[in-house]
Amino acid sequence: MKKEDCIFCKIANGEIPSKTLYEDEKFRVILDLGPATKGHALILPKEHFADLYELPEELAGEVMKTAKRMAEKLRDRLGCEGLNLVQNNGELAGQTVFHFHLHLIPRYRADGQKIGWKPGQPAEEELEETRKTITD
Ligand code: 5GP
Ligand code: ZN
16 A cells, blocks of 8 residues: 555555666665665565554565675665665654665775664663563
């Protein structure tokens, strides 16, 4: 299903042109318009799912297969020496377009980008408490 006012629905289904790197019946892979580095790509499902929570499990598996193939292509063609996969869910996590997408960000020596977080220092008890909350 498509969502009327969703820009990535329109791009994924070819109603709005994009720099397409790959397309099949379920996905379109495009270049990001505001790339972190050269070759920054987005994998878009053609069906509308707002985020990872809405994405069906089976399609999630296919996203990762597509990511692997695209990662190889980006490495082979652009000569990147590293690659980050980034996938934001929710405004708080930095999502700005609410149609599921997976970022592939090729990394080059001295590319000036930094994708990371500030590591915490939880006590063992806190980690155990968290583990229990999630699993029990
Ligand atoms: P998010 O912050 O939601 O994880 O990522 C959205 C990404 O989509 C951003 O990196 C942004 O540059 C990219 N973007 C937003 N609008 C367009 C567009 O119309 N075309 C393309 N190719 N990329 C877009
Ligand atoms: Zn959409």
